[in-house]
Amino acid sequence: MPSSALLLPASDERVLAALEAAYGRFDARSAAWLEKYQRGGGYVHCGKGCAACCNFPVQVSLAEGLLVAQSLEPDQLEAMRAHAFKVMRNARGATEWNAYLRSHRVHVGFCPLLNRETGACTAYAVRPTRCRDTYSTLDAHYCTAGVVETLGREERAWYARTVRENPVTDGVSHYIAPLEDLSADVATAVSVAMRAAWGVELWGDFWVLTSLAADEAFMNAVRAGHVARAVKRAKSLGLWHPEIVRFE
Numbered sequence: 001m002p003s004s005a006l007l008l009p010a011s012d013e014r015v016l017a018a019l020e021a022a023y024g025r026f027d028a029r030s031a032a033w034l035e036k037y038q039r040g041g042g043y044v045h046c047g048k049g050c051a052a053c054c055n056f057p058v059q060v061s062l063a064e065g066l067l068v069a070q071s072l073e074p075d076q077l078e079a080m081r082a083h084a085f086k087v088m089r090n091a092r093g094a095t096e097w098n099a100y101l102r103s104h105r106v107h108v109g110f111c112p113l114l115n116r117e118t119g120a121c122t123a124y125a126v127r128p129t130r131c132r133d134t135y136s137t138l139d140a141h142y143c144t145a146g147v148v149e150t151l152g153r154e155e156r157a158w159y160a161r162t163v164r165e166n167p168v169t170d171g172v173s174h175y176i177a178p179l180e181d182l183s184a185d186v187a188t189a190v191s192v193a194m195r196a197a198w199g200v201e202l203w204g205d206f207w208v209l210t211s212l213a214a215d216e217a218f219m220n221a222v223r224a225g226h227v228a229r230a231v232k233r234a235k236s237l238g239l240w241h242p243e244i245v246r247f248e
C-alpha cells in the first residue's frame, strides 16, 4: 500500500471491488477479442513504450479516480493535482468540446503518470477504463496531437478511405470501436456500485477526480450523498467546473 493511501470505509471498498471485478472481465474479454483479431490478420499498433495518446482528455468515474488515488505516492498525487489545475484552466477558457480537446492535448499535455523516458504508464495496473480500451489500427504517428487534423490532401483521402474500409473502426477515426463497446460493462458496473454505496454518481476528468478522491473532506461529503457540500469543497480546492465534475 502506498504511503498516501488511507484506510477506506466499507462503502468505498464495495465500489472498488465492483470496479476491479469489472476491469477483470473487461481485460479478459478484450484480450480474447484482440487475440482473435490478430490471428485473423488484424493490426494493432499499441504496446509498451507507445504513449502518443496519453495527452488526450480522459473521462472517468469517481470510482476509477479513487482506485488510482489509493495507489499513488504523495509526489504522484501532487503531480496529479498540478495537472488537474491545468485541466481547470483549459476548461474555463474553452468555448466548445473540440476546442477543449485540441487545447488539452497541446496546453495541458501528457498525463503525469506517464514515464516520458520509457513511454510506460506508472499506474498501469489501475489505469482507467479509457486507457484500457483505446487501441490504434494505425501507427502512433496518427495518434499524435495535430497530425490527423493537418494531413495533406492526398494523405487525408488515404486516411479517410483506410478508416472507412476497416470494419473494426467507427468509420471516422482509426481506433478500434468494439473494444470501446466492450468497456460499457465497466461503466454500468461502477454506476450501479456508486449509486448503491454513496447514493450519487460522479463522473468527469481523470486528473481532477483523482485529486478529489484523495481529499478526505470531499470524499466524506460524497459518502454522505451530500452533493452541495461536495461541490463547496471542490470549489474551495479550486477543482470545480460543472463540465469537469458531474454529479448524476
Ligand code: SF4
Pocket: 051, 053, 054, 055, 058, 111, 112, 113, 114, 115, 120, 121, 122, 123, 124, 127, 128, 131
Ligand atoms: S493513466 Fe497511464 S495510460 Fe492513462 S493517460 Fe496516464 S500514463 Fe497514459
